Amino acid sequence: MGLRGTKVPHKKNTAALASEALPTPPVVTIPMSMHIGKPAKPVVKRGDEVKVGQLIGAPDGFFSMKIHSSVSGKVKAIDELTMMNGMKVQTVVIESDGLQEKSDEVKPPVVSDFDSFVEAVKNSGVVGLGGAGFPSFIKLGVKELTRIDAVVINAAECEPYITSDTRTIIEKSEYLAKGIEAVRKFMGVQRFVLGIEDNKTEAIEKLRADFASTDGVEIRVLPSMYPQGGEKVLVYHTLGRMIPRGELPIDVGVIVINVTTLAFIGEYLETGMPLTEKCVTVDGSAIETPKNLNVPIGTPIQNLLDFCKTKAEPAKILYGGPMMGLAVPSADNPVLKQTNAIVAMDEKEAKPPKTTPCINCGRCLNHCPLKLDPRAIARAYKLGEAADLDRLCVDICMECGCCSYVCPAKRPLVQTNKLAKAMLRKYLREKEDKK
Amino acid sequence: MKKLMSSVSPHFHGAITTQKIMLDVIIALMPALIASNIIFGLRALLVEAVCVAVCVLSEWGFEKICKKEVTVSDLSAVVTGLLLAFNLPVGIPLWQAAFGSIVAIVVVKQLFGGIGQNFANPAATARIIMMTAFSGTMTTWVFPDGVSSATPLAIMAKGEGDLPTYLQMFLGYRGGCLGETCVLALLLGGIYLIARRVITWHAPVAFIATVALMSLICGKDVGYQLMSGGLMIAAFFMITDYSSTPAENIGKLVFGVGCGLITILIRFWGNYPEGVSYSILIMNILTPYISRLTRAKPLVGGGK
Numbered sequence A: 001m002g003l004r005g006t007k008v009p010h011k012k013n014t015a016a017l018a019s020e021a022l023p024t025p026p027v028v029t030i031p032m033s034m035h036i037g038k039p040a041k042p043v044v045k046r047g048d049e050v051k052v053g054q055l056i057g058a059p060d061g062f063f064s065m066k067i068h069s070s071v072s073g074k075v076k077a078i079d080e081l082t083m084m085n086g087m088k089v090q091t092v093v094i095e096s097d098g099l100q101e102k103s104d105e106v107k108p109p110v111v112s113d114f115d116s117f118v119e120a121v122k123n124s125g126v127v128g129l130g131g132a133g134f135p136s137f138i139k140l141g142v143k144e145l146t147r148i149d150a151v152v153i154n155a156a157e158c159e160p161y162i163t164s165d166t167r168t169i170i171e172k173s174e175y176l177a178k179g180i181e182a183v184r185k186f187m188g189v190q191r192f193v194l195g196i197e198d199n200k201t202e203a204i205e206k207l208r209a210d211f212a213s214t215d216g217v218e219i220r221v222l223p224s225m226y227p228q229g230g231e232k233v234l235v236y237h238t239l240g241r242m243i244p245r246g247e248l249p250i251d252v253g254v255i256v257i258n259v260t261t262l263a264f265i266g267e268y269l270e271t272g273m274p275l276t277e278k279c280v281t282v283d284g285s286a287i288e289t290p291k292n293l294n295v296p297i298g299t300p301i302q303n304l305l306d307f308c309k310t311k312a313e314p315a316k317i318l319y320g321g322p323m324m325g326l327a328v329p330s331a332d333n334p335v336l337k338q339t340n341a342i343v344a345m346d347e348k349e350a351k352p353p354k355t356t357p358c359i360n361c362g363r364c365l366n367h368c369p370l371k372l373d374p375r376a377i378a379r380a381y382k383l384g385e386a387a388d389l390d391r392l393c394v395d396i397c398m399e400c401g402c403c404s405y406v407c408p409a410k411r412p413l414v415q416t417n418k419l420a421k422a423m424l425r426k427y428l429r430e431k432e433d434k435k
Numbered sequence B: 001m002k003k004l005m006s007s008v009s010p011h012f013h014g015a016i017t018t019q020k021i022m023l024d025v026i027i028a029l030m031p032a033l034i035a036s037n038i039i040f041g042l043r044a045l046l047v048e049a050v051c052v053a054v055c056v057l058s059e060w061g062f063e064k065i066c067k068k069e070v071t072v073s074d075l076s077a078v079v080t081g082l083l084l085a086f087n088l089p090v091g092i093p094l095w096q097a098a099f100g101s102i103v104a105i106v107v108v109k110q111l112f113g114g115i116g117q118n119f120a121n122p123a124a125t126a127r128i129i130m131m132t133a134f135s136g137t138m139t140t141w142v143f144p145d146g147v148s149s150a151t152p153l154a155i156m157a158k159g160e161g162d163l164p165t166y167l168q169m170f171l172g173y174r175g176g177c178l179g180e181t182c183v184l185a186l187l188l189g190g191i192y193l194i195a196r197r198v199i200t201w202h203a204p205v206a207f208i209a210t211v212a213l214m215s216l217i218c219g220k221d222v223g224y225q226l227m228s229g230g231l232m233i234a235a236f237f238m239i240t241d242y243s244s245t246p247a248e249n250i251g252k253l254v255f256g257v258g259c260g261l262i263t264i265l266i267r268f269w270g271n272y273p274e275g276v277s278y279s280i281l282i283m284n285i286l287t288p289y290i291s292r293l294t295r296a297k298p299l300v301g302g303g304k
């Protein structure tokens, strides 16, 4: 039996729209860190000429990633930007010359074995493009290759509005095939299971046609039920394996990789162009003409909004979709490597619902894919009972938002879960210290 | 540019609200309300109006006095008022109906923390308290034409008097409380609530099936047992109350079976001809334990 979840509106307005190139923005702001891990160090300074694909940020430590210029032009400033998590990071601000000249550094990598493959993935600067932004070379650079017997390709794209993965499948399926071949060849994995929700008919047809004769690639069409693309949910629905509490997909012999990430790896191996451009769905109630845009990384969100035109003043803008997306503080914020959508909501869509007392209806727990009890978690959190939070397993909550979505009282359940997780972490740390 | 809103995900919310749920329950109770007025005359409406008005007013008043947020717009007090009225005989003095309403809202609901916090069903508990306090008026059953009649359960228990036919029972022409007699109306309401996903089938089906099976085993008339007393109204409207019953399906099944067994026990072997209200209250008290024992385990993986 499948895991629980809920139906959310699809709003896939852009599924049938071919991606368009956004005209090169006059200025890009490229943060030196876009995800977890230490920020990169800028290797360019004010006044330097840069070209597309040129290294501008060098990694500083293990989790740190290479950052490349997405435009050709001149470095205007090394600045600072406050990121979503409140951390300040350095940014390289580049004034574009509009020519988009390619850097000489851009050359297809020479890959002959596992190590050089992982090195290439690292040099490409790619991170999880489904929104998570986890450095891909760490995910793929597993020590014990023999533990892995399957790669699950995440093409579920279960969030409302977002269709950038769908477009990647339709427009870049040959690169996806190259990515699969590379992983097969250099990592020795023979089984690939691609999970996709059944509302993406065009993409499914394309995949079925293109991979019909490829051995070891299974296209698994799954019901459109949120959160089908959640890592645990997808692995369970494609392979029937449950990732245990506190463990990773690799612990059940699986690597989960987003479809756009894998297609990008395939593309990089051929072209050598690092991650400097991203397909981004621009949609939401404030957008007049929703589109899929190919955008240089670092482009201010405002440029995307201007290109798609707004029909109302955006009251809330998200990196990502409405279920798990992050609200950005300003439209000046740049498109990041892992940005798959910009959702701009008008006043009405953005208005938070009125919260009323919990009526104990149980909808939250009856819809949680992981069978957590958010109302009990909320109670334990309020009482400060960290031991109870441990028993309630709040740490496995994937913050998918099903519980908040179905709650008739509009309780801020995900928010409480986040706080409860922090409380539990602190409690466990203190317990550990006492020992 | 205006400052952008910031909030934690999710940024979408389902359309359902507490108020919409309560409105659905009120809609589901309408057939029974109409039936009560056809069967027992327009005094039924008076009792219903008094109960609803006093429930809403006492909720409002209590929350005002305690300086709590006023929640009457969630319509839950209207539901409680209707359910309580449906559990009273048509001839109940209005002050007694008002008293019961205050008990239901203030004592059973608000003193325990308001909506979602009450461990017992307000209407069922208020009915029990009124049975004790006003046993005379609470067990006098009169039809509009002034003919008084015993309830079918009392007739069966005593073994004297004429039992109504199955059809009369189904349509509600029998002695009993206002909203509990018309099986047809209650079924309509129950099906509506299940179709609208306000309630699930688990508790009602478990309850009705248990009573049917036990009646069969004990050699009683299944049809009369099911259509008598407050069984049908309890099945769809009272043992499906959110805060006083288990939230998960297995728990709901256990709750329904438990209510069925206790009802049978009281009806066949107890001193009261009717046992539904007591069975609800007893099972309400057991609910935390049932919930704990039947609780789905978080999917932590491993060992599989």
Ligand code: SF4
Pocket: A357, A358, A359, A360, A361, A362, A363, A364, A365, A374, A375, A406, A407, A408, A409, A410, A411, A413
């Ligand atoms: S869904 Fe909301 S109202 Fe219902 S039990 Fe959960 S928190 Fe309470």
Ligand code: SF4
Pocket: A367, A368, A369, A370, A371, A372, A373, A374, A396, A397, A398, A399, A400, A401, A402, A403, A404, A413, A414, A417
């Ligand atoms: S508790 Fe966590 S995992 Fe469960 S529905 Fe809520 S957000 Fe999702």
